[in-house]
Amino acid sequence: MGKKEEANVSCLGVLTHHRELLVSRLRSVQCILDNLLASGFVCEEDVEIVQRTATKTEQVRKILELVQCKGEEACEFFIYIIYKVRDAYIDLQPWLQDLNYYPSNTISLMTVVNTDPISRYCEKLRHEMSRDTSFIMSYGQKEETRLEDLYTDTMVELLNESNESLGFLESLDRLLDDQAVFNPQGETIYVRGDAGVGKSILLQKLQNLWSKKELHTDAIFFFKFRCRMFSSFKEAEQISLRDLLFKHNCYPDQDPDSEVFDYILRFPDKVIFTFDGYDEIQEDLDLINVLEVVSPEDRAHPLQLLVSLLSGKLLKGSQKVLTARTGIEIQSKVIRKKVTLRGFSPAHLKSYIDLHFKEQEIQELVKVQLDASPHLCGLCSTPLFCWIVFKSFRHLHSMHDRFQLPETSITLTDIFLMLCEVFLSRSSTAAPSLLKKSTRCASDTLKGGLRPLAAFAKLALQGMERGSFICSQEEIFACGLAEEDLPLGFLRPVSECDAGESPAMFEFLHITLQSFLAAFALLLDDQDAPSSILKFFTECSRKRDAACLPFGFCISGSSKPCEKKPFATNEHLQFTNLFLCGLLSKAHTGLMEHLVSPVLLKKKRVLLKSYLSTSVKSHLSGLSPYNSNEGKKVHVLPNFLWILRCIFETGSKDIAQMTAKGITANLIKLGYCNVFSGDCTAINFVLQHRKKLMGLDMDNNNISDYGVKQLTPSFSKMTVVRLCVNHLSDSSMEVLAEELCKHRIVEVLGLYNNHITDVGAKLVAQIIEECPKLRVLKIGKNRITAVGGRFLAGAIQKSTSIFDVGMWGNSIGDEGAEAFADALRHHPSLTNLSLSANCITSAGGKSLADALKENTVLRIFWLVQNEMTDDAAPHLAELVQANTGLSHLWLINNQFTVDGIRQLSEALTLNKALKEICVKGNQLSEDEEKLFVAEKRLLFH
Ligand SMILES: Nc1ncnc2c1ncn2[C@@H]1O[C@H](COP(=O)(O)OP(=O)(O)OP(=O)(O)O)[C@@H](O)[C@H]1O
DSSP states (O other): OOHHHHHHOOHHHHHHHTHHHHHHHOOOHHHHHHHHHHTTSSOHHHHHHHHHSSSHHHHHHHHHHHHHHHOHHHHHHHHHHHHHOTTTTGGGHHHHHHHTOOOOHHHHTSOOOOOOHHHHHHHHHHHHHHHHHSEEOOSSGGGOEEHHHHOOOOOEEEEOTTSOEEEEOSOGGGTTSSTTOSOTTOOEEEEEEOTTSSHHHHHHHHHHHHHTTOSSOOOOEEEEEETHHHHSSOTTOOEEHHHHHHHTSOOOSSOTTOHHHHHHHHOGGGEEEEEEOGGGOSSOOOTTTSOOOOOTTOEEOHHHHHHHHHHTSSSTTOEEEEEEETTOOOOGGGEEEEEEEOOOOHHHHHHHHHHHOOSHHHHHHHHHHHHTOHHHHHHHTSHHHHHHHHHHHHHHHHHOTTOOOOOSOOOHHHHHHHHHHHHHHTTOOSOHHHHTTSOOOHHHHHHHTHHHHHHHHHHHHHHHHHTOSEEEHHHHHHTTOOGGGGGGSSEEEOOHHHHTTOSSEEEESSHHHHHHHHHHHHHHOOSSOGGGGGHHHHHHHSOOTTTTOTTSSOOOSSSSOOSOOOOSOOHHHHHHHHHHHHHTSGGGHHHHTTTSOHHHHHHHHHHHHHHHHHHHHHHHHTOOOEEETTEEEEEOOHHHHHHHHHHHHHTOHHHHHHHHHHOOSSEEEOTTSOOBTTHHHHHHHHHTTOOSOEEEEOOSSBOHHHHHHHTGGGGGGEEEEEOOSSOOOHHHHHHHHHHHHHHOOOOEEEOOSSOOOHHHHHHHHHHHHHOTTOOEEEOOSSOOBHHHHHHHHHHHHHOSSOOEEEOTTOBOHHHHHHHHHHHHHHOSSOOEEEOOSSOOBHHHHHHHHHHHHTOOOOOEEEOTTOBOOGGGHHHHHHHHHHOSSOOEEEOOSSOOOHHHHHHHHHHHHTOSSOOEEEOTTSSOOHHHHHTTTTOTTEEOO
16 A cells, blocks of 8 residues: 555455455465465464365455454555565456555565465476576587577578568567567467578577576466477377476476466466477378367367467467478468578677687687688588587597698588597597597598497488487387497487477487488498488479478368378488488598498499489479570479589589580579578589570579679579579679679679678679670669669669669669769660669659650659659659650659649650559549549559
8 A cells, every 4th residue: 555545544454345356366375374374473273274165265265364363464464465476466466556555664574485386386487497498408418518608699580471581680589579570360480490500499598598587578487399299199199288288398386276277378478388390290280170179178189289279279379489490381370470590690600619619729710711611601501510510620620630621512411421420439449648639530430430320320210211200218229229329429318398208218419410320321221222222312202292381281170180191391301312412422432432332332322323313304304494584494493402402412523514404494593492502502513514604593592692602603604693682791792793794794683682782882883884794683672872872873874785773672862863863864775773762852853854854765764662752743744744765654652742743644645655654652632643534644553
């Protein structure tokens, strides 16, 4: 009570007056009793009497009687407990506010201990979450790393419903907020990314932040799951939501009345869930057809509980974060917002180096070596690969003084071989001091460790064939592994919750390592026919009807999931194929001959090469080229990217040559294929063998500056270079300016939606000036201001070839517009120009209009979404009247009123050549728009 009321109203009176309200709303009796007892207001006997009372409401009545008997101070303390233990008495907080309650100085000195089951459970969850997430799960058990010692931010890109970029997340604790929400009805935040890009670690960091109360959320419960757990149940098994939450996270202690679960049901918005690895679910779920569980008391198959939670049928309002590999599409209706992980940026990579290597000298050494190899940097933008490279570097460098990272053409196979070498060298009996400075001999290490290596490989392959990522101790020992092999580092224990019911289960430290070892097993196998190495290729090439649509079928009408399917993607098999290509490559022959008979090795290599050649041919012949503005175009399928990756791993020039020759179209489209920077080496490996000129359309991928550097040799053949939406910065423009100006054959340059600033614009201007065939330039949605605008306009003015320029969505303003006006005045060939969304006001509009009066070449002019008002109208009207070349003028979303539009309309009647002026989205009412119906060429829609 406020100080004023304090004098008049006694707490005893309050309890009498509000007795019924307290009886109906007070839930956690135990916490009240514990505190009354601890403070001596009641005795043990009193507590027993209360506890013997049958119903909760009766218990509350008894407590009220007791405290009222004990007097004013006891009553005041009773209210004070409710005030202090907020979470437990959340329903009574508005009541306290209405009372304007404020504890007196005397009562504030008394201690209240929160023994409420909800608060205790929340504490327990935080404690366990902190314990489970403070370390990056052990590789080789001994050397666990603290999360905070190694966690580095990665690029988290926000996407809209159509997967277009909305920029990057500023900090991880904003993942749960409303930024970039495109579907407020959806409840799931969808995090996607490639293998090893850090989805699980991102969730771990999120959980860790929550456990330390550093996540901006008022959620007091956090339940984490690995999706694969949901598939580990038998078909007929059913569990309750309560069991799902508590059994697979932790149980509430001393909660006889199930208050925790009741609280969760009442306040689902206080709950966060994370579900990691949706792609690892072995059944496909259909959100529409699945018989959803909606009652929290029902028992159901865990997969049904999962679907019900994700779709908000259960615990509506709770926050859910779901991760999956790229390529898995989930129905938009359940998605609230979507992000994609892009790995380490160059700056993140530098921070990661500093965290990983404590010694400054080594930090420098690694930075120098990385700088020398953009390909390696590209691979290292994937945190998993980066971790392996750095771990191997640290280990091998400590053992062999002169160890250096491989500079050029390091493959993924090399990286995983290096990791095996590191693991196996742990079993070496020689003391490290004796090994120091000795020459590294990978073949000795692999040969020495062949027994465990072959056994781990066998285990990995068996898992792949079974479609399983976890294995039991019996399976491990059955493959010939012994207890002492486990600490080598290939396997790590699976935490109980992730494994479902099963005791002591293990998994490979990463699925990609399992894929690698499975490939090793195929290579080592001397029992089955050599052709069995191709088994996963065959599986991957089989078309999947509902590919990439895990919510696409199954569980139709029945409450049980139907037959087990392979994983939602077959990427783990694709990786096995890729590693097989690497292990069978010529470059590794010497090493592999220590492990497999040379005859068998050769047989397998021949088989693989012939398979790859055939599959390239059949893939290419299956593609149908079509004619486009830019020539005969062929859109390759994402699987082609895997073929290119495999070819690169084999290092076979023959196959690369054959592939390059087999592409008959003169433009290859690899758009939306999820190409990352590391892939560009593979693409370049093939394309550099191309004799004929060609175009490459790689719009909408993630190749970044490292990727552009990798493509350097191929630019000599490229007439079309489309790299829109690829996270390129000015440093890519340096490469492009150098290469394209050297070869001077480029005709189309697409750079839309990257991170190009004025510095890059200057380099692009150089390309325009020096490349005499350049016809089309798309450089919209970058960060170009008036300065860059002037460079570009100046170059365009000099070019005689360029006719189509897209500058949409920069900010060149009136100064830039002025420069473009000059270009228009003098330029002989520009026919299509977009200066939309460039902060151009009427002053800029006037300059452009005046210049255009003298230009009869420009056909289409875009000035959409600028800031022009009626001040620009007379000039535009003059242009409309005088210009005989212009056929389309786009003035959508400016600030013209009916007066301005009238001037344009009148001018239009005098120019029959102009086909249309689009003026939608200006400041006219519907009635005003109707004034212009007579002029059909003035469009308001
Ligand atoms: N942000 C990060 N900071 C430091 N290291 C990281 C980070 N993200 C990932 N790593 C390293 O990469 C490894 C693989 O990451 P993670 O398991 O999270 O990848 P993932 O995207 O979940 O892969 P998959 O899809 O194959 O399950 C981690 O064990 C860790 O060593």
